[in-house]
Amino acid sequence: MxxxxxxxxxxxxxxxxxxxxxxxxxxxxxxxxxxxxxxVASSKLLHGGLRYLEQGEFRLVREALQERRWWLKKAPQLTRRLPILYPLYQHSQRARWQLKIGLWLYDSFAGKKGIGRHRWLTAVQTLRCSPQLKAEGLLGAYLFFDGQMDDxxxxxxxxxxxxxxxxxxxxxxxxxxxxxxxxxxxxxxxxxxxxxxxxxxxxxxxxxxxxxxxxxxLDLVRGSHLLLPAISRYGHMLEVPGERRIVFALPYQQQCLLGTTEVRQPLDDPVQCSPAERDYLLGVYAHYFTPAATPEQLLGSFAGVRPLLAGSADASRAxxxxxxxxxxxxxxxxxxxxxxxxxxxxxxxxxxxxxx
Ligand SMILES: Cc1cc2nc3c(=O)[nH]c(=O)nc-3n(C[C@H](O)[C@H](O)[C@H](O)COP(=O)(O)OP(=O)(O)OC[C@H]3O[C@@H](n4cnc5c(N)ncnc54)[C@H](O)[C@@H]3O)c2cc1C
Known part of the structure; x- marks a missing residue:
């Protein structure tokens, strides 16, 4: 045909x-x-999407984890296994047991041929992996694995x-x-x-x-990323203070890729990171890392529009x-x-x- x-x-x-x-x-x-x-405006993650488990998207997460394995296996020269830290502080929104259940499910969905099982790191071990994380109130971190690509x-x-x-x-x-x-x-x-x-x-x-x-x-939702100087060879999955959203700070091509945002936009508006999104992302960075990053340290930024299925008032839950x-x-x-x-x-x- x-x-x-x-x-x-x-x-x-x-x-x-x-x-x-x-x-x-x-x-x-x-x-x-x-x-x-x-x-080419993605977070460069080949992932199941740990946070979608919270929304009960089990089918999607399971499928994405199988597909993660496929990409890593078929194109090893353009992909890699990425260790990611989920730091937990005294003031974190999610409890350690909640994360434990989520990560256990995540590893189970990935199957026996997964790319590594999660484990708990003490605060001292966490800071050894990521020395710029703030130490005050740090309980430790879960270490888990996802895939990363050159999209x-x-x-x-x-x-x-x-x-x-x-x-x-x-x-x-x-x-x-x-x-x-x-x-x-x-x-x-x-x-x-x-x-x-x-x-x-x-x-x-x-x-x-x-x-x-x-x-x-379609729900057109812009997502922006910032590029900053590298901080660690580990990725970070960070709770946004006061929101259910998360932001990633990931090592990518000798830089730190920080993102993303969720801003509804019309199709014809320019697809670029706004000053408000830049400040929002730098605010999350400053909440977790010391020293904070300044706008002058920015090495670049990019944005893309997610074509999401319409229906959710909250874009992060779509x-x-x-x-x-x-x-x-x-x-x-x-x-x-x-x-x-x-x-x-x-x-x-x-x-x-x-x-x-
Ligand atoms: C900020 C952000 C971060 C993301 N991070 C991740 C991630 O880390 N991992 C993940 O799995 N997913 C991620 N996603 C989702 C993923 O990037 C998208 O789901 C996916 O890239 C969509 O691909 P697409 O081919 O549908 O769209 P596009 O890549 O936009 O391709 C559509 C193409 O159609 C062409 N086109 C449009 N109109 C016409 C026409 N009339 N004639 C001919 N050609 C036309 C366009 O030029 C374009 O090239 C992210 C998305 C965003 C926005």
Missing amino acids: QIAVVGGGINGLCSAWQLALAGHQVTLFERDQLMQATS QKLGLWMAEQCRKAGVNIVEHSPVLKIQPDGELQLTGGKLKFASIINVAGPWSSALLQQSGLMAAP SREYQFSWQGKILTVSGGKWTTARALGQQLAAEVNRQF
């Missing part, structure tokens, strides 16, 4: 790959270059797998309209496909709207699940995480085969 995939982020690439492996003739259209939008290089590696499987990748080719009968309009003319996969991330609803079709609302919806021959993908992109692609290919 001739299938068009619209969008060259990680979800588009993994979908195209799985469709090609299932025997379809796939053409992927990307309006700019591959891997230049949301998929751009790993996405381009997936593009390579696509090409090997026969996917025709067309960059700098914006899709202007798609129709339920399989018609796809480009600047140069119209093409007809047996199916069109709309996996344009935050722009998937806009593409339907500009095609005159009904579009389910589901990271993905969803498929058909309109004639168009299959639109909403939501999702980087880590689960291959699983999304597999289920999408199965869904297409079921439909036709």
Whole structure:
């Protein structure tokens, strides 16, 4: 079957790959270059998402942990196992027993072939791992493991797998309209496909709207990161004081990657870290580390927009699940995480085969 995939982020690439492996003739259209939008603005974690356990997202966490293992195994040159500290203070919001249960579940979901089991570190051991953490009130930390990636290089590696499987990748080719009968309009003319996969991330609803079709609302939530001088070879998962949110401070390419934020924004607003987000992140950093970081020490910043399934008033509690919806021959993908992109692609290919 001739299938068009619209969008060259990680979800588009993994979908195209799985469709090609299932025997379809796939053409992927990307309006700019591959891997230049949301998929390169991530926290660079291949993770189950420990905090989603609190929200009861067991299916998602289990799937993401299986997928974490797959990426680490298949692309060891672009991924690594990352030790992460969850420091606990006298004033922490979560009790040690709560974390213990969460981490036990996390390790269990990862299965026997997990990447290392969690353990408790005393305050002295914790400070040895991360000397800049504040010592006052520190009870200790849980040490656990997740995966870390170079998201751009790993996405381009997936593009390579696509090409090997026969996917025709067309960059700098914006899709202007798609129709339920399989018609796809480009600047140069119209093409007809047996199916069109709309996996344009935050722009998937806009593409339907500009095609005159009904579009389910997406929650567009900006997430920003700061780059600061390196502090430790361990990652840190930090409770934001006074909120249920967490912020990561991660070692990344000889720097410290600090993020992220959750700010709702319209699609056409610039996707960049605002001064308020910068101050918010530096505030969290100053709460945990000494000395605090100043704006002058900033080495850079970047931001991306999460295309989340609409429905939660609190963006941090919005589901990271993905969803498929058909309109004639168009299959639109909403939501999702980087880590689960291959699983999304597999289920999408199965869904297409079921439909036709
Ligand atoms: C701040 C932040 C941190 C995150 N951290 C993590 C993390 O650590 N781990 C994790 O697993 N997940 C993370 N995520 C989630 C993950 O990054 C996203 O779920 C994923 O990258 C979405 O990929 P995508 O392919 O759907 O979208 P995108 O990467 O945005 O790709 C969509 C593509 O479609 C193209 N496009 C749009 N319209 C058209 C058109 N009309 N014609 C042709 N092409 C078009 C765009 O140019 C773009 O390249 C994070 C997300 C954010 C925002």
